[in-house]
Amino acid sequence: MPSDFKSIPLIDISPFLAKCDDPDVAEDGGVREVVRQLDEACREIGFFYVKGHGIPDSLLKEVRDLTRNFFHLPYDEKQKIKMTAVTGFRGYQRVGENITKGIPDMHEAIDCYREVKPGMYGDLGKTLEGSNQWPVNPSNFGLVMEEYISLLTDLARKIMRGIALALGGSPDEFEGDIAGEPFWVMRLIGYPGFSGSGGPRTAENDIGCGAHTDYGLLTLVNQEDDISALQVRNRSGEWIRAVPIPGTFVCNIGDMLKIWSNGLYESTLHQVINASPKYRVSVAYFYEPNFDAAIKPSEFCKEKTGGKEKFEQAVYGKHLVSKVLTNFVM
Ligand SMILES: N=C(N)NCCCC[C@H](N)C(=O)O
Numbered sequence: 356m357p358s359d360f361k362s363i364p365l366i367d368i369s370p371f372l373a374k375c376d377d378p379d380v381a382e383d384g385g386v387r388e389v390v391r392q393l394d395e396a397c398r399e400i401g402f403f404y405v406k407g408h409g410i411p412d413s414l415l416k417e418v419r420d421l422t423r424n425f426f427h428l429p430y431d432e433k434q435k436i437k438m439t440a441v442t443g444f445r446g447y448q449r450v451g452e453n454i455t456k457g458i459p460d461m462h463e464a465i466d467c468y469r470e471v472k473p474g475m476y477g478d479l480g481k482t483l484e485g486s487n488q489w490p491v492n493p494s495n496f497g498l499v500m501e502e503y504i505s506l507l508t509d510l511a512r513k514i515m516r517g518i519a520l521a522l523g524g525s526p527d528e529f530e531g532d533i534a535g536e537p538f539w540v541m542r543l544i545g546y547p548g549f550s551g552s553g554g555p556r557t558a559e560n561d562i563g564c565g566a567h568t569d570y571g572l573l574t575l576v577n578q579e580d581d582i583s584a585l586q587v588r589n590r591s592g593e594w595i596r597a598v599p600i601p602g603t604f605v606c607n608i609g610d611m612l613k614i615w616s617n618g619l620y621e622s623t624l625h626q627v628i629n630a631s632p633k634y635r636v637s638v639a640y641f642y643e644p645n646f647d648a649a650i651k652p653s654e655f656c657k658e659k660t661g662g663k664e665k666f667e668q669a670v671y672g673k674h675l676v677s678k679v680l681t682n683f684v685m
């Protein structure tokens with residue numbers, strides 16, 4: 356359960372990043388302070404901002420600019436990389452194609468996943484087999500995105516080392532069988548501005564992305580600097596805004612970390628409503644377990660939470676595929 360938080364904390368992770376791969380990482384004072392802040396944010400909220408993450412501001416902006424420019428192209432151009440079951444659900448989906456709890460979301464997106472080669476995970480992986488579809492214009496689109504993905508994969512792996520320490524484990528708790536071969540998902544998302552001309556606002560025309568939790572371990576959202584649209588639900592059901600803080604990522608916990616920590620950390624409900632007249636883009640990167648990892652409450656988290664398993668084991672890839680298949684009707 357999240358608490359009745361009213362705002363989301365900002366954590367400067369630079370002291371931790373400097374030491375996170377050292378064998379004696381847990382002994383450093385600066386590291387311990389970052390770990391304490393991570394623990395508090397993950398227990399009470401499931402969301403936090405990070406700064407001091409080392410990803411240049413210029414790259415964060417370039418990725419958003421490429422995304423925005425693509426969505427501003429005519430539909431004919433965008434549908435050249437259309438997402439279908441045949442493309443392994445990779446590619447472009449238009450506004451209203453993604454569905455959350457039965458209601459079409461008011462966003463368009465390009466969905467990307469770590470490559471899945473034919474037969475790689477047997478039947479489990481079939482749905483997502485394929486490689487990503489990048490727009491051909493501008494010609495560096497795919498390269499920039501792949502560079503970004505590789506930097507974020509490394510950053511997320513490091514933050515997960517901090518989270519492992521925050522839970523009271525060893526730093527490499529999530530490496531090996533859990534996330535030694537991390538799957539990742541990335542969504543380039545565009546939310547049309549609210550025009551006010553389509554009549555009164557209803558759930559059907561208002562919600563950029565309906566209330567949901569994320570599926571994996573840790574999400575890093577690169578959002579627009581000047582539009583506040585992402586909202587996070589606290590214990591009383593109030594929606595607290597994750598107002599943009601330029602140069603930061605909004606991070607949040609996914610379902611697999613909730614299970615692994617036996618509920619010590621929560622995957623918190625969130626939604627997106629773009630009430631501004633301006634078009635909003637965001638780029639959400641999801642750091643996930645190994646595709647075929649079976650995730651269950653860890654022994655030491657179980658001990659800390661009364662000794663009983665609160666959640667059943669889940670195979671990450673199965674969880675993801677079941678979501679993908681209900682997010683789109685095709
Ligand atoms: N890979 C992640 N986490 N994607 C989040 C998308 C959330 C919306 C989706 N229709 C849903 O209902 O889950």
Ligand SMILES: O=C(O)CCC(=O)C(=O)O
Nearest residue numbers: 542576578585627637639
């Ligand atoms: O656009 C955002 O700020 C968040 C998007 C999100 O929650 C998601 O794609 O899972």
Ligand SMILES: [Fe+2]
Nearest residue numbers: 567568569625
């Ligand atoms: Fe989300």
